[in-house]
Amino acid sequence: MNNSRRKFISTTTLVGSALAATPSFGFHILGKEGQKENIVGHGEYRYKVHRDWAKISTAHNPILNCHEMQMDSKGRLLMIGDHTANNILVFDKSGKLLDHWGTGYPGGHGLTLHNEGGEDVLYIADCGYYVDKTGKYHKQAGQVFKTTIDGRLIFPLPHPLTIGVYAEGEAYMPTETAVGPNGDIYVADGYGSDYILQFNHKGEFIRKWGGKNNADENYNLMNAHGVAVDYRDSKNPVLIVTSRTENAFKFFTLDGIYIKTLNLPGAFVCRAVLDGDNIYSGVCWSETRDGKKWVRDTGFVTILDGKNKVVSNPGGEEPNYINGELQTMRNAQTPIFNHGHDVFVDPDKNLYVCQWNAYNTAPIKLERV
Template sequence: MEQIVGSGKFTYDVNENWAHVPPGIEMKPAAVAVDSRDRVFCFNRSNEHPVLIFDSNGDFLMSWGAGMFRYPHAIRFDAQDRVWLTDEHHQQFMQFTSDGKLLRTIGEKGHRSETGVPEDDFSSQAWRQVTHGGGPFNLPTDIVVVPNGDMYMTDGYGNARVHKFSADGRHQFSWGEPGTGPGQFNLPHGIWYDRRGRLLVADRENNRVQVFDLDGNLLTIWPTELIGPAFFYVDDEDTVYIPEHNAGMFSIVTLDGERLARWGAPIHKSIHGVWGDSRRNIYVVQPGEWGRVRRIVKYTRR
């Protein structure tokens, strides 16, 4: 049965079985990103096949990274088409070539900063026990690289901060404390650098997006409520795509946070990663009627 979602310019055909996964490979995606050649990269919670690569038709190309990760969380490409992977439980951000050569690592493997969270708590509810902001890192969530090479990381499940690192990998400063006030966070989950030179931060458990300058000063909080915003993808028309983790919804908004389209249902709750390709199709990591296991669902622009 054909599925169509969205409205107006943002209307899509839904393909829940887009990825052709080879026999013997278990697919449990955490995040998705698309490179400049429209190849789709899945960061997969599998020890043997953690990075899966597909073409735009869903045909499997290759995998890499066996045994390197403990708990995949986020994936993105930088301007040079290098892959950045966030390992939440190793407390690390790792940069690779697109064929899997490790280039650099930020963070000490296994070291957790002190934030009030017990060191043996790796749960998705650890953020509730954060009593104060700490240094890098405690169950980090996402990274963005700005044009001069500086890096900003959200540190959310065991912390309530954003950290800035210089291009050469030195920690420069951090901001954020647990709470609901302006500039405070309850699980900062995703981050994006926009063409206005701002940082968009998905403050997931506060149901909002907070916008900062590169010095950590709060500029604005978007007016549209988003129920558990998880990650961002922003296309070259400055359209923002946001999975709403805690509602199972998916929103498309402007850079001012004005909603353009929305769809979803509770069955998609824990919807996670998102990215788009050159044809304005989008790929979303979400659960569905097939059960709680997530898939990469392709939404093809009509």
């Protein structure tokens, strides 16, 4: 397939059928046509882009959107997507597909892996936002499920309306979960009513906070897309909650008390991914150079150090601080990614980037250099 043909395919609505006949489809990442070895990132955090890391075919394992990825105790990489032919794809680190399962999560979005007494379990967030066979989007009530590592249901979390936690008319479309040090489960209702809901390890409701129209504006969340537990201070773990429309992470105690806001101007960040002292996050959109927002194909990855300073933007412009203030972050002049939705960091510090709305592409590997 020549370069002009590749360019044609990537810009037509027939991309899905065209890709079905190909063994791999990483070339639909944005970037210079024919460029084989993009190096992205800044400072000590630079990476070689492997477009065709995932060795699968859409003819056999179709993908709509790659949403999130985790690694289990066996070193396998589990990805969740929203195609009900195979919501969960299981890879080894070379990109070989080992297994696939899941047909009941049309809004498959959030994936959290937690080790309970030596056993891996999953928390799957189905946001209720799904695409039908014609490509049309629909919304329905979402749900969170706790399952075994191979998908057997352990229990679903209750819908907040049925237990009197939500008022009539408040939407519930959960996007993410996190598990606290005592087993408490935190749910981010990022596409619904923007609350963070806290349950105990049995799935019993404890409290909620966030939402909109609070007397204290610090508690307001706008697109609470992600939630994560920050263990960098081992004696004082806290929650990092995404407020994506505000280009910010907000920090809370484990019982929902506001601590601080970390502004990331220009970057519509997804969930915070903690690895060592660093925070990694997919950036789904970034502000354009003429000030526009929510423009497609403006995503990248952002990396913060232990002091919450942005140190690298793979696929984006180099971070710039003036008098200690972070300036607006944007994607690179030559775009590499479409929409960064999630990042997984493996033990060798390589990154795996899951993308939303990226022409049905599989996760992209960024090899640390």
